[in-house]
Amino acid sequence: MKFDNIIIGGGLSGLTCGIKLAEQGKKCAIVSSGQSAIHFFSGSFDLLGKIDGQDVKNPLEAIKILPDTHPYQRVGIENISRLVVEAPRLLDRAGLNFFGKADENHFVLTPMGIMKPTWLTIDDFTRFEQNDAFPWKKAVILNFSGFLDFHTLFVQDGLKKYNVDTQIKNFAMKEFEAIRRNPSEMRSTNIAKVFDSGDALDEFAQKVNQLSEGFEVVLLPAVFGLFTKNVALNLKAKVNKPVVLLPAIPPSVPGIRSQILLRKRFEELGGTYFLGDIVEQGTFKNNRLVAVQTNNHGDIKLEADQFVLASGSFYSKGIVATREKLYEPILGLDIDGDTDSEKWLDEKFFNDQPYMHYGVKTDSGFHALKNGKPIENLFVAGSVLGGANALKEGSGAGISLLTSLHVAEQILK
Amino acid sequence: MNKNISKEYDVIIIGGGATGAGTARDCAMRGLSVLLVERHDFATGATGRNHGLLHSGARYAVTDHESAAECIKENMILRRIANHCVEENDGLFITLPEDDISFQSQFVDACKSAGIGTEILDPDFARRIEPSVNPDLIGAVKVPDGSVDPFRLTMSNALDARIHGAVLLTQHEVTGVVKEQNRVIGVVLFNHERKEKVKYYAKIIVNAGGIWGHHIADLAGVNINMFPAKGSLLIFGHRVNKMVLNRCRKPANADILVPGDTICLIGTTSERIPYDQIDNMFVSRKDVDVLIREGVKLSPALTATRILRAYAGVRPLVAADNDPSGRSISRGIVLLDHQERDGLSGFITITGGKLMTYRLMAEEATDLICKKLSVDKQCETAEKSLPGAEKSEHPLSIATEKVYTGANISQKSAKDRHGTLAKNISNGDDYEDSLVCECEGVSIAEVKYAINELHVNNLIDLRRRTRVGMGTCQGELCACRAAALLCESSEKSGKAKDDLANFLQERWKGMLPITWGEGINEIQFTSWIYEGIYGLKPDNN
Numbered sequence: 001m002k003f004d005n006i007i008i009g010g011g012l013s014g015l016t017c018g019i020k021l022a023e024q025g026k027k028c029a030i031v032s033s034g035q036s037a038i039h040f041f042s043g044s045f046d047l048l049g050k051i052d053g054q055d056v057k058n059p060l061e062a063i064k065i066l067p068d069t070h071p072y073q074r075v076g077i078e079n080i081s082r083l084v085v086e087a088p089r090l091l092d093r094a095g096l097n098f099f100g101k102a103d104e105n106h107f108v109l110t111p112m113g114i115m116k117p118t119w120l121t122i123d124d125f126t127r128f129e130q131n132d133a134f135p136w137k138k139a140v141i142l143n144f145s146g147f148l149d150f151h152t153l154f155v156q157d158g159l160k161k162y163n164v165d166t167q168i169k170n171f172a173m174k175e176f177e178a179i180r181r182n183p184s185e186m187r188s189t190n191i192a193k194v195f196d197s198g199d200a201l202d203e204f205a206q207k208v209n210q211l212s213e214g215f216e217v218v219l220l221p222a223v224f225g226l227f228t229k230n231v232a233l234n235l236k237a238k239v240n241k242p243v244v245l246l247p248a249i250p251p252s253v254p255g256i257r258s259q260i261l262l263r264k265r266f267e268e269l270g271g272t273y274f275l276g277d278i279v280e281q282g283t284f285k286n287n288r289l290v291a292v293q294t295n296n297h298g299d300i301k302l303e304a305d306q307f308v309l310a311s312g313s314f315y316s317k318g319i320v321a322t323r324e325k326l327y328e329p330i331l332g333l334d335i336d337g338d339t340d341s342e343k344w345l346d347e348k349f350f351n352d353q354p355y356m357h358y359g360v361k362t363d364s365g366f367h368a369l370k371n372g373k374p375i376e377n378l379f380v381a382g383s384v385l386g387g388a389n390a391l392k393e394g395s396g397a398g399i400s401l402l403t404s405l406h407v408a409e410q411i412l413k
Numbered sequence: 414m415n416k417n418i419s420k421e422y423d424v425i426i427i428g429g430g431a432t433g434a435g436t437a438r439d440c441a442m443r444g445l446s447v448l449l450v451e452r453h454d455f456a457t458g459a460t461g462r463n464h465g466l467l468h469s470g471a472r473y474a475v476t477d478h479e480s481a482a483e484c485i486k487e488n489m490i491l492r493r494i495a496n497h498c499v500e501e502n503d504g505l506f507i508t509l510p511e512d513d514i515s516f517q518s519q520f521v522d523a524c525k526s527a528g529i530g531t532e533i534l535d536p537d538f539a540r541r542i543e544p545s546v547n548p549d550l551i552g553a554v555k556v557p558d559g560s561v562d563p564f565r566l567t568m569s570n571a572l573d574a575r576i577h578g579a580v581l582l583t584q585h586e587v588t589g590v591v592k593e594q595n596r597v598i599g600v601v602l603f604n605h606e607r608k609e610k611v612k613y614y615a616k617i618i619v620n621a622g623g624i625w626g627h628h629i630a631d632l633a634g635v636n637i638n639m640f641p642a643k644g645s646l647l648i649f650g651h652r653v654n655k656m657v658l659n660r661c662r663k664p665a666n667a668d669i670l671v672p673g674d675t676i677c678l679i680g681t682t683s684e685r686i687p688y689d690q691i692d693n694m695f696v697s698r699k700d701v702d703v704l705i706r707e708g709v710k711l712s713p714a715l716t717a718t719r720i721l722r723a724y725a726g727v728r729p730l731v732a733a734d735n736d737p738s739g740r741s742i743s744r745g746i747v748l749l750d751h752q753e754r755d756g757l758s759g760f761i762t763i764t765g766g767k768l769m770t771y772r773l774m775a776e777e778a779t780d781l782i783c784k785k786l787s788v789d790k791q792c793e794t795a796e797k798s799l800p801g802a803e804k805s806e807h808p809l810s811i812a813t814e815k816v817y818t819g820a821n822i823s824q825k826s827a828k829d830r831h832g833t834l835a836k837n838i839s840n841g842d843d844y845e846d847s848l849v850c851e852c853e854g855v856s857i858a859e860v861k862y863a864i865n866e867l868h869v870n871n872l873i874d875l876r877r878r879t880r881v882g883m884g885t886c887q888g889e890l891c892a893c894r895a896a897a898l899l900c901e902s903s904e905k906s907g908k909a910k911d912d913l914a915n916f917l918q919e920r921w922k923g924m925l926p927i928t929w930g931e932g933i934n935e936i937q938f939t940s941w942i943y944e945g946i947y948g949l950k951p952d953n954n
Contacts, residue, residue: 040938042946110948112910146844148857149890151897157907180843184822184851247946249890315938321929342698345928349921350914350944350951355933391945 002303003029003272005411006292008279008330009310009318011036012397013382015262017308017404019090022269024412029272029302031279031294036316037383037396038262041255042247043222044108045098045401047084047119048072049394055117055131059398060084060103069387071399074364075406087401088120094265095229096258097123107131111151111246113158119398124222124232124254126244134162136216136242142208143221145172146186149249150221169211175200192226192253201231205238212241221248225257282307282331284370289331289378306411309333309360309368310382310404318384319358326358331378334361334369336386352392359386366407379407421614422448422580424782425600427587427629428621429453430460431563431768434570435775435794436621441577442797443783443790448613449571449579450602452586454874456567458623460768461877462694462726464646464671464680466657467491467499467559468769471506471531472664474523475516480745481527484769490795491561491772497801497832498565502672504558504657505534505543507550509710512662517552520661524556531556545654545712558657560673563768564877565830568867569799570771572834576800583868585611590618590633590760597633597751597760606870617782620762624691624729630762635755637762638732641691643725645700646680647708647927650719650885653677658711667707674829675853675884676721679708686727696723696926719931721887722923731765746770748777801832826854830879831862838862849898850891852884860895864902872896872916887920889939893947914951917943 005021007014010032018030048059048066056062063072063080072080084102091098098120100106105117107128115131128135139159141152152168159166175194179185195201201224212218222245225231232254236243263273277296282289291301311318311330319337320329321344326337337358338344344355360368360380367374381404383396390396424440426433429451437449451457470484492499508514517533524531532555539553540546546553571581582602589601591612599614622629627639652672660668670679682700701723708715731747734754747765752758763778776792783790823846828835838858839845845858863869863878872895875881881895882888892913900909917939924932943949 037941040942040946110946112947112949114948116948146847148847148849148894148897151893151900153897153900154910157910177843180847184848186847249893250942250946313937315934315941317934321933323929341929344933345925347922347925348951349918349940353940356937356940391940394945396941396945 001297001300003027004304005029005306005308006031006302006304007308007310008292009036009312009316009382009384010263010273010275011310011312011316011382011400012038012262013400013404014308014310015266016087016090016401017310017381017408018266018271019094019262019269020405020408021411022266022271026411027270028266029274029304030266031274031277031292031302033278033317034276036259037312038255038259039252040250041252041258042108042110043122043125043245043252043254044118045120045397046117046394047102047105047398049105049117050392056105058103059105059119071385071387071403072395074362074366074387075402079406080402083402083405086405090405095261099123099127109158109244109246111154111248113155113161117394122254122258124224124245126242132162134159134164137163137165138215139164139166139217139219140212140215141166141168141219142211143168143170144176144186144191145170146176146180147191147221148186149188150246155219155246167215171207171211173200173204173207188221188223188248188253189226189251189256191223192231195224195231196226196228201235202238205235208239208243212239215241217242217244219244219246221246223248223253226253227257227260229257229261279330284375287373288376306377306379308379308381308404308407308411309384310380311384313359313383314355316383319360321355328360328384331368332370334372335359336361352389356389356391357386360384361386365410366403379410381407419446420612422446423615423786424448424617424619425450425613425615426619426621427600428458428623428626429455429567429571429581429583430458430621430623431456431567431570431771432460432623432763432766432774433619433621434567434574435771436619436763436778437574437579437581438570438577439775439779439792439794440782441574441579442793443779443788445782445786445788447574447579448615449574449581450585450587450600450613451583452605454583454870454877455571455868456564456877458625459726459728460563460567460623462646462724463563463644463768464669464678465560465563465673466669466671467561468767469504469556469558470527470529471504471520471524471556471558472659472669474527474529475520476663478523478527480767481523481529483773484767485527485529485557487769487773488557488559491566492559494795494798495561495566495569495802498562498569498799500560500673502559502656504556504659505539505546506554506556506659506661507539507546507711508552508661509547510549510551512660514552517554517661521554529556543654543656543658545714546658547710547713552661554661558659560657560671561768562673565801568878569801571868572800581868584870587629587632590629592634595756596758616759617785618760619778619782620760621764621778623764624727626729626762626764627688633751633757633760635751635757635760637749637764638734639688639764640730640732641686641688642728642730643684643686643694644681644728645696645704645723645725646678647701647704647720648676648678648722648724649715650721651676653712653714653718660711667704668711670708670711670715674880679704679711679715691727694725694727695922696725698926700725701926720927721885723926724923729764746774746777748774748781750781801834803833822854823848823856823859827856827859830859837866849894850879850881850884852886852891853880855879855881855891857898860898861902864899869899872899872912873919875899876916882916882920887924887935887939888916889935889942892916893943910949913943914949918951
């Protein structure tokens, strides 16, 4: 089977790269082993939230002081300035409406009731301009009885710092009786399914209106719109005061919806999405990757002019650690990480963990290195790249979006 | 929980390990007024940091006849009085090609003379009844080993002490000993919860502080020569073996693989450490190497089994009084009457021994206390069942049944953990039945029961009472749910967030030496959820 481009990995970067290439008329395939990090999407994409633990105000400006080895520096400031405009447009064309500015972070409220700086936020969620104030003084926090993945007391505790007078209310609905009977079924995706169709949302909105009487704002877990778009927006339209949604414990309902919409966009553009398939090995010739073999396709090789590796970090199995060594499991690429396994971890959980910085080694043009030599037609994008602790920086989604767009541009040149 | 606390008691017991809790139970059952004080939580020292092996005594049969005989006697007692804490798995002592098979007959003879029943098995038969065993074995002997949950055992003793009127104070650290001439009359405690000093008085103070007893004796002005020996263990992600697997040779490193609940564990190493390191237990890479290398010899399947956690405990070994070098170390029970030994009355130390002999240690200590207080009452702890185990219609087959199916996972698991006390956990209500921890089947009702009835101060205590966060995901999702429930009951949300951060750090400590493969994937995921999405930091509040 021959494609123009094959992308290994169907998460945020693989899909972004695939959509960009397909929009330009490329015949693309994505090989995806299954779920990705989008499944625990918080509702926001960060560009650069923190440097040395301090909130970043202007990410575009702050990027300039990052080390040369950082993926953003390797993409280049000029390219970044252009791509930060393009990324939300690409998402928008997929039906995902994000808002925010690259030169001025806004804030979102976390489930711990803490304001966190971020770049783009999907329209389900509320963007705040300040991190030291909450726009309302009287808030009601609502939760579904028996839903353990939204922690109202933590939200309440967080809002205390902003001098918000809060009240917590739990309520039951007959639609949830069946799932509540099974002790492990009352989870966010199952709640979302109830609201995806039928009249449950109307009844729910009425209930919210009753319970929120006398309050200025309603806080709810983000469990709206799994397979259906606009459920969260419809709810907001039906409720007679502002509704602030907060992420619940993963899987994330807006995350799964985003994944579905991105995939749909890619397929509508003519892309081929091999779900549940795993690339097992590659055939290299003269510093080029000629073809890959996958589990489902057996000896039918998948060939392409260019390949993109967007296989994610450790938890996506893009990088594997054994007791002795780190390796890239799919194509055996070079790793940018410490060879001494004693140095991978810091004994304090919340410290900057060295392993978080590890990834596949590339040259300045994001070509993967194998045995020290760049593979001319194999690019690397997203969190499988090393050079940054995306968790500490708040740069995970930014690196995924911008490196994959950058790589797509290299391919399109 | 402890209303109307008096300031004066017959006995104050220092230490909330199995020995302290057992002594509190024994004293309370004999009608004494008892106060038990513990600096952290129950079973946080060596009690909770071992194999959880219900020794048959066979391990000591050849080298230490007395310990072996004590073990088998206590083993049979625990099966009766604590059946909800015990799994009657039996054990195999296997001989591998590299071992000397002639040791087997010596071993069987020694077991016989200690009163331990043995059965020599054909290697083929052994492979059939224990499929996980190293197939290269050339000999196998079956013995009445088992598994015991030290957290549950200690808690049951503490609960029974409370039922008999004892007062229990966790988070209370002894910072001083009150003396009047040559008599100990009380203790000074620091209450870690309220950050305040308190004093309590008693006729007898019992030092049951395990390895920390060395320091407590210091505070009283007497010297006990203790030699801390670190023992490291690894917990595997599932239960590989049905029976306890031992090597049929003289006791050595990492030669016991014990199944327990949903997991199994291999241990231990043994290494002398300086006394100032006893609160700083870490498992080294070298320890992990030894444990894996030796563990795989017992059961080759361990090569491909994920390691969940590594931990280490400190054995309180006591040097004979005439041997300050510590060359002649006793592993037996050490009961010191400081009046006779040091001319200091009102103070005794009970130490040495093992988890298996905690009850006997408590009995010996309580006999001495009763003698000093001229109380003439017999020990009944070997006959009377612990709370949770008292009903004879609670068959062991149910307690050890490990097949969790259907909607009542949580009820079955709760019964497993709390025995007949599970009846105090409400059920039937959809909300209360909701699962907090999917790996271990812990429901809201069980968490609430533990918070209300089992002296839970924080998430880490809750883990010991219910197994929340002890399973494969190591608290990835359930920690937050449990923290929220804890927060509901304490109404201190800020503290609950700190608690959550501490819980994650505590889990991390156990994962650090073994974090590779799936372990590193899981921890990265956990970090993204708690720090990335939730924005949790160690210094939130």
